[in-house]
Amino acid sequence: xxxxxxxxxxxxxxxxxxxxxxxxxxxxxxxxxxxxxxxxxxxxxxxxxxxxxxxxxxxxxxxxxxxxxxxxxxxxxxxxxxxxxxxxxxxxxxxxxxxxxxxxxxxxxxxxxxxxxxxxxxxxxxxxxxxxxxxxxxxxxxxxxxxxxxxxxxxxxxxxxxxxxxxxxxxxxxxxxxxxxxxxxxxxxxxxxxxxxxxxxxxxxxxxxxxxxxxxxxxxxxxxxxxxxxxxxxxxxxxxxxxxxxxxxxxxxxxxxxxxxxx
Amino acid sequence: xxxxxxxxxxxxxxxxxxxxxxxxxxxxxxxxxxxxxxxxxxxxxxxxxxxxxxxxxxxxxxxxxxxxxxxxxxxxxxxxxxxxxxxxxxxxxxxxxxxxxxxxxxxxxxxxxxxxxxxxxxxxxxxxxxxxxxxxxxxxxxxxxxxxxxxxxxxxxxxxxxxxxxxxxxxxxxxxxxxxxxxxxxxxxxxxxxxxxxxxxxxxxxxxxxxxxxxxxxxxxxxxxxxxxxxxxxxxxxxxxxxxxxxxxxxxxxxxxxxxxxxxxxxxxxxxxxxxxxxxx
Numbered sequence: 001x002x003x004x005x006x007x008x009x010x011x012x013x014x015x016x017x018x019x020x021x022x023x024x025x026x027x028x029x030x031x032x033x034x035x036x037x038x039x040x041x042x043x044x045x046x047x048x049x050x051x052x053x054x055x056x057x058x059x060x061x062x063x064x065x066x067x068x069x070x071x072x073x074x075x076x077x078x079x080x081x082x083x084x085x086x087x088x089x090x091x092x093x094x095x096x097x098x099x100x101x102x103x104x105x106x107x108x109x110x111x112x113x114x115x116x117x118x119x120x121x122x123x124x125x126x127x128x129x130x131x132x133x134x135x136x137x138x139x140x141x142x143x144x145x146x147x148x149x150x151x152x153x154x155x156x157x158x159x160x161x162x163x164x165x166x167x168x169x170x171x172x173x174x175x176x177x178x179x180x181x182x183x184x185x186x187x188x189x190x191x192x193x194x195x196x197x198x199x200x201x202x203x204x205x206x207x208x209x210x211x212x213x214x215x216x217x218x219x220x221x222x223x224x225x226x227x228x229x230x231x232x233x234x235x236x237x238x239x240x241x242x243x244x245x246x247x248x249x250x251x252x253x254x255x256x257x258x259x260x261x262x263x
Numbered sequence: 264x265x266x267x268x269x270x271x272x273x274x275x276x277x278x279x280x281x282x283x284x285x286x287x288x289x290x291x292x293x294x295x296x297x298x299x300x301x302x303x304x305x306x307x308x309x310x311x312x313x314x315x316x317x318x319x320x321x322x323x324x325x326x327x328x329x330x331x332x333x334x335x336x337x338x339x340x341x342x343x344x345x346x347x348x349x350x351x352x353x354x355x356x357x358x359x360x361x362x363x364x365x366x367x368x369x370x371x372x373x374x375x376x377x378x379x380x381x382x383x384x385x386x387x388x389x390x391x392x393x394x395x396x397x398x399x400x401x402x403x404x405x406x407x408x409x410x411x412x413x414x415x416x417x418x419x420x421x422x423x424x425x426x427x428x429x430x431x432x433x434x435x436x437x438x439x440x441x442x443x444x445x446x447x448x449x450x451x452x453x454x455x456x457x458x459x460x461x462x463x464x465x466x467x468x469x470x471x472x473x474x475x476x477x478x479x480x481x482x483x484x485x486x487x488x489x490x491x492x493x494x495x496x497x498x499x500x501x502x503x504x505x506x507x508x509x510x511x512x513x514x515x516x517x518x519x520x521x522x523x524x525x526x527x528x529x530x531x532x533x534x535x536x537x538x539x540x541x542x543x544x
Contacts, residue, residue, distance in 0.1 A: 044452035180522035209524035250486030
């Protein structure tokens, strides 16, 4: 690991329900993310990757195990300081912005919560930062395209100047041309702000483009951790990772038959 | 243009138009193509008119949408002049459609088996026993290992991949000549997606059906279909063999392909699509 970990998880477990209905969504998950590193979490729906982000962000309170963020051990309840340090961007820009709040209000709220002054100037700057004209301030979400909404969601996360971003499928609801714009934006912001991030995605190519390392999850467990270099060299060891890699290459009858069709 | 030898579907100057309070929206603006017993992909971004094209063929464009066409001929019959009653004998029986998410297209309060049986009997007039046997046979054909269990299950008891297989079983039971699949695997995980595609591929090929595969996923269409139409702003901007999609000529197609991150080819910055107003003219 190049630099010390800014985020460490030790045997993180999350379960829902009880008795016969008990579902272990995340099972004894352990990994570290270094300061400045972008870490990808991949896996299929139900593999627990989004649950991990919810536990880290403090949206989910009933987890067990160890979690250290920026040197501080975390308990389920978080401090305001924690939320200034770490922010999250969600998958669906249609659902994550309040439909009756203007962009101005969406961006003012985090500033008010964290008692950061100079709101006027900061909001303008945050919009310019994500490539939107300051005139967008008084628009409602329904007056924006999907890509513009996701830019607003990113501006809302960055306006409190966090060091860590949690990105949950930030481009999977967008057209590929808009996806390219948002991924370029995130890479530029990463350079400008020295951000660390965990990127959850089912798209291996997106993770390879954005991250240095990744973890592959299946049924709540981490089955393999590797560098993006290893992924690019098609060197994954675990059969499940190999299957994901094959599937992301498109449809191929022969290969499909070779990897086995039963999941 | 590459035209199939024997066309079962001929479309000329197809238009879909919506009159809204904000003015007239032309969703599909005069497209034409012919389809034989092949896998034809239609790709484009949201709003390009690809789904409306699929719906227009079945005359399922919701009001206030208006459909017009110089030719919309299926198996020698002009679909534009058929009555609603005659259309109902085409829909499901001769041309059927699979939509994106089985959660919304299956009836939540009916078992899978009952739904397949109902549709099959409606289209073929088969008896109860024969319809049941056909339903179980179709569930097996989509590689459901315990068809009896799935037959008796309600949609919420099935996973997305399983639900979509059941949907395909239902749509293919009356042996239609043409299947229109609108993003049939987009709601599924990649590995499940491949299995469902393999099932569609096998059924379409073995039964000599035609397939219209509507998708936003260029790589998927390139690897799955025989031929591809690329739509932009309600028009077909390019037609090519699927295997040659990566050598596409139109700047829109090239731009879309370039904007995809690739595992085998790292880049610092992804090329962004620069839209030329001339593409939409």
